[in-house]
Amino acid sequence: MNKEEFVDHKSGKMSMSMGTCDLEKNPTFSRVWGVHFSDASRAFLKVILPEKISQKPLAHLAINKNVSITVGDMIQFKTNQYKGVVEAIEQSTPEEIAIAKESRDNSTDTLVQFFGEVGNNWSKYTMDSGLTLTIKITEVYDQTPGKMAGVRLL
Amino acid sequence: MKITEELMPCLQGAIPSQIVTVNEDNIPNTTIISQVFPADDEHVAISNQFFSKTFQNLQNNKKACVQVFDPSDLSFWTLDLEMVRIEDEGDLFDEMSMQLEAIASMSGMEDVFVLKSAYILKVLNFHHVTEAMDL
Amino acid sequence: MSNQQPVDNREEIKSQIVENEKIIHQLNSQLVRRTSEINIIQSISDEIINSLDLDKIFSRSMELLDSVFGFNHSMILLKKENEDALTVVASIGYDDKGIGAEVKFGQGTIGVVAKNKRILRMSGILSKRRYISKQSNNEDRKLPGLPNADSQIAIPLIVHQRLIGVYSVESEQINAYKAIDEIILNLVAKQIATAIDNAKAYETQRKLTEMYSRFVPMEIMKLVGYDSILQARLADQSEREVTILFVDIRNFTGISEKMSPEQNFQFLNSYLSFLAPTIINNKGFIDKYIGDAIMAIFPENPGDALSAGLEMRKKLDLFNKLHVEEDLEEIRIGIGIHTGKLMVGIIGFDNRMEGTVIGDSVNTASRIEGLTKEYNCCILASESTVTGCDNKEKFNFKFMDEVQVKGKEQKIKVYSVS
Numbered sequence: 001m002n003k004e005e006f007v008d009h010k011s012g013k014m015s016m017s018m019g020t021c022d023l024e025k026n027p028t029f030s031r032v033w034g035v036h037f038s039d040a041s042r043a044f045l046k047v048i049l050p051e052k053i054s055q056k057p058l059a060h061l062a063i064n065k066n067v068s069i070t071v072g073d074m075i076q077f078k079t080n081q082y083k084g085v086v087e088a089i090e091q092s093t094p095e096e097i098a099i100a101k102e103s104r105d106n107s108t109d110t111l112v113q114f115f116g117e118v119g120n121n122w123s124k125y126t127m128d129s130g131l132t133l134t135i136k137i138t139e140v141y142d143q144t145p146g147k148m149a150g151v152r153l154l
Numbered sequence: 155m156k157i158t159e160e161l162m163p164c165l166q167g168a169i170p171s172q173i174v175t176v177n178e179d180n181i182p183n184t185t186i187i188s189q190v191f192p193a194d195d196e197h198v199a200i201s202n203q204f205f206s207k208t209f210q211n212l213q214n215n216k217k218a219c220v221q222v223f224d225p226s227d228l229s230f231w232t233l234d235l236e237m238v239r240i241e242d243e244g245d246l247f248d249e250m251s252m253q254l255e256a257i258a259s260m261s262g263m264e265d266v267f268v269l270k271s272a273y274i275l276k277v278l279n280f281h282h283v284t285e286a287m288d289l
Numbered sequence: 290m291s292n293q294q295p296v297d298n299r300e301e302i303k304s305q306i307v308e309n310e311k312i313i314h315q316l317n318s319q320l321v322r323r324t325s326e327i328n329i330i331q332s333i334s335d336e337i338i339n340s341l342d343l344d345k346i347f348s349r350s351m352e353l354l355d356s357v358f359g360f361n362h363s364m365i366l367l368k369k370e371n372e373d374a375l376t377v378v379a380s381i382g383y384d385d386k387g388i389g390a391e392v393k394f395g396q397g398t399i400g401v402v403a404k405n406k407r408i409l410r411m412s413g414i415l416s417k418r419r420y421i422s423k424q425s426n427n428e429d430r431k432l433p434g435l436p437n438a439d440s441q442i443a444i445p446l447i448v449h450q451r452l453i454g455v456y457s458v459e460s461e462q463i464n465a466y467k468a469i470d471e472i473i474l475n476l477v478a479k480q481i482a483t484a485i486d487n488a489k490a491y492e493t494q495r496k497l498t499e500m501y502s503r504f505v506p507m508e509i510m511k512l513v514g515y516d517s518i519l520q521a522r523l524a525d526q527s528e529r530e531v532t533i534l535f536v537d538i539r540n541f542t543g544i545s546e547k548m549s550p551e552q553n554f555q556f557l558n559s560y561l562s563f564l565a566p567t568i569i570n571n572k573g574f575i576d577k578y579i580g581d582a583i584m585a586i587f588p589e590n591p592g593d594a595l596s597a598g599l600e601m602r603k604k605l606d607l608f609n610k611l612h613v614e615e616d617l618e619e620i621r622i623g624i625g626i627h628t629g630k631l632m633v634g635i636i637g638f639d640n641r642m643e644g645t646v647i648g649d650s651v652n653t654a655s656r657i658e659g660l661t662k663e664y665n666c667c668i669l670a671s672e673s674t675v676t677g678c679d680n681k682e683k684f685n686f687k688f689m690d691e692v693q694v695k696g697k698e699q700k701i702k703v704y705s706v707s
Contacts, residue, residue, distance in 0.1 A: 017221060019174030019182035027174040027182050029221040029232050031286055052285045070172060070184040077170075077420055079186055111228065114415075115169075115463060121228040124287045143185055145420055150206060168413030168439075168464040170420065188420050189413075225413070225464045252409050256401040257417045261429050264395060267421060 014107055018047060018133075019068040020060035030057045033127065034100035035071055035082075038134060045069070045082055045137055048092050048100035048130040058131075061086055067135060070143060075110060079143035080153070084135040092130040101127050155277050156195050161222075161231060165192040167253075168225035173200065175211035175218045183207050189253070190220050190233070191272075193246050198235065199272045201250050209273065212237045218275060229289065231282050235275035242271045334480040341491045346484045347379030350477065355381060358473060360458040362435055365446075366392060366399060367454040367485070375403055375455055377433050390433035392455075397432040399455050402443040406452050408478075410442045410471050412464040440465035444474050446482035453486060532587040532594040532628040532674055533650055534573070535658035536564065536601060539621040541581040547618075557581060560620075563608045567600035582658075584651070591628045591670075591677040595684055595706055598624045598668045625658025626670040626706070628677050649697065656694050657703055664689050664705065672702040 016035050021027040030053055038046040047069060049057060061067075065086040072079035092100070104125055111119030140154035157165075164171075167189030174184045185208055191199040198220070202209055212218065216237040223230050241247045251269040258267035336353075337346045347365050354360040362382035366375035373394035377387045394404040402409050411417075415437065422429070434441075438459040446454040456478050460466070538544070538560070545553050564583065568575055573587040573594065587594040601624060609619045629650030653671065661669050666689070675686050686704040693700050 015172075015186075017172045017174075017184055019184040019219070021174075021176045021180060021182045021217075023180060024217075025176040025180060025215045026217050026234070027176050027219045028234070029172060029174055029184075029219050031221075031230065031283070050286060053283060064180050066179075066181040068174065068182040068184040070186060072170075072186050074170075075419065077186065081184060083181065083183075115225070115228070118226065118228060121287070121289070124289055126286060126288050145186075162468070163464055166410075166412035166464050167417060170416060188417055248405065248407065249409075252401050252405055252407060253411065255395065256398040256409060256411060257414065257421050259396045259401060259430070260414075260418055260432065261422050263421060 014103060015070075015072045015074045016047065016103075017070050018049070018057065019070075020057045021064060021066070022060050023063055028056050028060065030054075031125070032069070032133075033125075033130075034096065034103045035069060036099060043137060044087075045084065045135045046096070047133050047135065048096055048127075049133060050100075050126050051129045051131060052126050054131055058089070061089065061133075067133070069135070072143070074107070075114060077145055079145075081141040081143045082135070082137055083139040083141075084137045086133050087136050088134040090132050090134075092132040096132050097127060097130060100130060155279055157192060157198070157277055157280075160282075161233075161280060162192065163226060164222035164224050164231055165190055165198065166225075167191075169223035169228075171223070172221045173208055173218055174220075175208050176215050177207075177211050178214055183211055187220075190222050191246070191250055191253075193272075193274055197238065197274050197276055198233065199241075199246055199250065199274050201254065201269050202240075202271045202273060212273060227289070229282065229284060229287055231280055233277055233281075234279040236278055237273060238276050239274050240271050241274060246274075247272050334477075337480060337484040340484065341488045343485065343488045343492060344379070346481065346488055348381075350481050350484075351379065351381045354458070354474075354477065358470065360470075360474075362438075362460065363456065363458045364399075364434065365454060365456055365481075366403075368403070368452055373404075375399065378454075380433075383435070387433040392432060396430060397434075398441045398443045399432070399434075399457050402445050402457075403452060403455050406445045406447060408442065408444045408471060408475060410440075410466055410468075412440050412466070414441060415439050415463075435459050435461060437461050439463045442466050442471060442474055444478045446478055446485060448482050448486040453482060453489075456481060528630060528632055529588065530628065530630050531650075532591040532626060532677075533631070533654035534568070534585045534587065534594045534597060535582060535625045535654050536585075536598075537582040537623050537658055539623060539662065541620075544618055544620065545581075556617075560608060563604045564601050567597045567604055571597040571600070573597055584654075590679045591626070591674040592680045592683070594626045594628075594674065595668075595670060595678060598626060598670075598706060599684070602667055622667065623658050623661030624668040625654050625656070625661060626668070626674050627654035627657055628671065628673040629653065653694050653697065653701065657701075660692065660703060664703075666705040668706040669703050670706050672704070675704050 016032045018030045018032045019027055020030065030049060032047040032049050034048040036046055038044045067084060067086055069082045070079060071082070104127060105123060108119060108122040111122045137154065139152060142148040142151045142153055170186050170188050171190045172184060173187050174182050176182050187200055193199040218235045218237065220233050220235060221230055222233065247269065250272050254267050254269050255264050258264045337350050340346050351363050351365070354363060364380040365378055367378050368375055375392045377390045380386050380388070392400045394400050398409055398411055434457065439461055440463065441457065441459040443455050443457040445452055446456055456474065458474070548556060561578070561583070565575060568585045571587065571593040572589050573585045576584045576586050585597070601622065605622055613619060627650055629648065631648040631650050657669050657671055661667060669689065685707045689703050689705050691700040691702050
């Protein structure tokens, strides 16, 4: 897998969503931020889950640690999907919150470009406190619409 | 659950949506879809084009969740869904086909993008995720 | 406790009344909106349905939909005849009006609506386009409309299940149109379609009448190879061998001087009504009237023209008999007939087309007609007519002379016919 196929959370075009489910196979979505590799080997992904919306995903993760995260370029649709298992859930450090805010604010500018004034609402997504999930990556897929869609990258 | 009027702007495909389904090993699968269509008061539809894992999962487990955006304020809603049937004809299918054809033909791709089928899902629940935002 | 009960009830009733009033107010305002919309649609309908002017229908319906419902970028496209394509005929809100731009069936929102004969409301077009184009290397198609349209409604204009066009509104806003807009447009589109259809039918009728008034004889159309006058274009032509007959009243100027203009008019009309049927009865047609003269063409056998000439003589006798009874002067006519090659075609300007024959043969026939005075006979025909005639036994030919015709090197033999 080459470097370009990985997430650049600073690019400002990223939409990040995490899917979790319970053991009755009821899934839910959570909007996460600041998705980034936490180690040089790129085996682990860290995502910041705003605390205000953490109740349901945490309930799922307590019984099922499988997650799927789609990180999509909202403008060009260059999209990757990361599947993995959550290994740790910790209170986000100020540095991690800063990464999350950076990813949010960069994408705000992109949204303003495309959707006009209303794009500024993106910066209203709350980022005061969060939980940082450390995910051991098991599979990576290209999800960019087109020929490569569904191709396993890792 | 009845789809309310305030949810309607999110179902016009102004901003792409996301769907999550689950496989037999309880592993979720997330992907972007261009539109969640309103089918009737209690159902939505998604178009089967190429996100094959989503459709594969729906055969085994009918539960799904979608995330849709309101283009007027960029807030989002989650809808808990359950697959009820597949349609490959009828008014809704025609409407969805036309939407796809209109967009595809703008780039001369109308022969490539043909709607195979429409998956109809019942809306079990929906939630305006206002707590995610400081509006 | 017990005396507090009624108070609670009263409060409850009070709040219920407030709640009810709110609902009634809401319903009323919805109702007012509905009614005013219906009124507006009604007035649009009344105004355009009574118009037979296509341009007025286009501009008024678009103006009204703009001012009332804010549809500020709209286009009307009409279906091309015998082709699965549409042409922009009117638009408002565009820098470049785009009149004449074409959309093929199946292309873009408008083309897909035309193909499926179904309304289509689109939102987030730009984002969806990016999504699709991510998967293709194709260039975007150039279609009429806003380059950055993000929302659009296109609605088919249908009359008697027949698609006549498409009405399109668009916006650069991401989700500009709601279900209610679809309903409004649906109602209005029905009226617009009917109005356009009415006006088009009227327009076709008017065009037809106007073109007929340009005096292009149907027979010339047929000679040029057309079934309908509407197909005719200037400079369409074909070369044919035909027989030309000129008939003229001798000394008409002298006769007409003794009559009032009104008498003159009546006299000519009566004379022509006696003679004209002889031409038609013998497979000919009148190419033109030149004062008291008639120029007729016989596309088939030269014998047809000869028969017509003989019948004209008989008709003239009858005409004279009636006129003598009315104390009017007896008239004499001269008939010249010649067979030769001619260009048959449509000449003139756009607003005054004339189907006509061009060529030396016309001059020759006219010249021969002039000779009847000199040789004191009623009907003179050239050699080409006599030899080309299929039924010579029906006529008596008498060689009169060999004459030099202006513009011709060879002399022409002429025969009197009886």
